[in-house]
Amino acid sequence: MSELNVSIVTPDGPVFEGTATMVIARTKAGELGILPNHVPLVAPLKIDIVRIKQESGEEWVAVNGGFMEVNGEEVNILADTAEREQDIDLDRAERAKARAEENLQAAKDQKVDELMAQIALQKAINRIHTKEH
Known part of the structure; x- marks a missing residue:
């Protein structure tokens, strides 16, 4: 199965680096599901959850604005701030x-x-x- 390389980065550094079978994010235009070989795009993100679907399960990341860039097999998210589920107090x-x-x-x-x-x-x-x- 084809996978996406996913990177979520903030001004403080990387929050998530890994692979996924699908990435779901809420943009200003609505919710997007990104699969491998998705058409290239750049979209502004809303304050919401980015869901990273993997073979082993699903990872949730709280993202507080920013941009998502999709380029074939890559999803790069540049967020104002972001926290992985396990890092949230x-x-x-x-x-x-x-x-x-x-x-x-x-x-x-x-x-x-x-x-x-x-x-x-x-x-x-x-x-x-x-x-x-």
């Missing part, structure tokens, strides 16, 4: 979610920084969903 993510919800409510009340609070909340929820899948 669920208690810390729950605390971040609670802080983000408080900040979002305060921002709505004060009519400032609401967008930043919404993004922080999306990131926290994404990490929780990745860990709890």
Whole structure:
């Protein structure tokens, strides 16, 4: 069976390097499933989970924005931040979610920084969903 070489990299360094039979990611245009020999593309990513299907199972990575480049047998993701499921501290993510919800409510009340609070909340929820899948 043909496989894809997959790389997820952040400004802090590589998060995932390996092979996959399929990569599923949510782009600004919708969810994409990438199989070997996929047509080349570049797509902006949403804050969401990237699922890496392998012969041995499935790996989930919380990705907080960035871009995905597909070129035949390669999928390269350049993410703002990313965390593998096993690296996520669920208690810390729950605390971040609670802080983000408080900040979002305060921002709505004060009519400032609401967008930043919404993004922080999306990131926290994404990490929780990745860990709890």
